[in-house]
Amino acid sequence: MACKNGQQRAQATVYDMYYKAMYNTAYRIVKDAMEAEDVMQEAFLKAFSKLDSYRGEVAFGAWLKKIVVNHSIGRYRMLMAQSTNPLEEVLYKVEAIDDTDDEANDYTNMKAQKVLEIMATLPDNYRIALTLHLVEGYDYDELCEILEVSPGNCRTTISRAKESLRNKMKLIWN
Structure with missing residues (x-):
């Protein structure tokens, strides 16, 4: 896989295939657009740097989603620990489906x-x-x-x- 060799064009192709779904996953957990964007970017960076650990036992998208979910939960917990009033963050806008x-x-x-x-x-x-x-x-x-x-x-x-x-x-x- 060209991504394993660090080829940016291949990584950009993978990013284009998955970024929207991964952003939506992160957003549903962290409830903030900017945080979701950060989480998604960090997850892609981690995935690309850890491609050697991807063994193909599950689909690449599932492997990537697990990274996004784990990062999202970690970020959400960190935000809640820093938040003075989490009740203000309960309602958030859910993006339109299609x-x-x-x-x-x-x-x-x-x-x-x-x-x-x-x-x-x-x-x-x-x-x-x-x-x-x-x-x-x-x-x-x-x-x-x-x-x-x-x-x-x-x-x-x-x-x-x-x-x-x-x-x-x-x-x-x-």
Whole structure:
């Protein structure tokens, strides 16, 4: 792979393929556009410098996403430790999914957008767990490793987060 040899053109091609998805992943966790951009850039730098450790056991995108998620959680924890009032940061704008002319897709996208906005109001541990599980597709074993929690704690957190999300959705849609 040309990226392993440090060829900038190859690295730029890989960056172009993945930057948008990796930015969105980081943004959903850190809740700040500038921080998400920084996290994404740092993750790409780390990935390119650690390409020798990529063994191809999983897709490159999955390997890169794990780096982004780990950096995002670390950055988010650091920001929360520095923050004097994390409640001010609970609500954040979720970027629009994709504009389309199809009315059915527009309605579905609006509902998905609303669910993501409601998720943004959940407590941080619920929001991050649900984002990683439902949006990013991590299974329970991966979540336990990423969040550094026991399997029982992970399942309880996901269950409570889903219940909280359902309750908030009922209030809005009823």
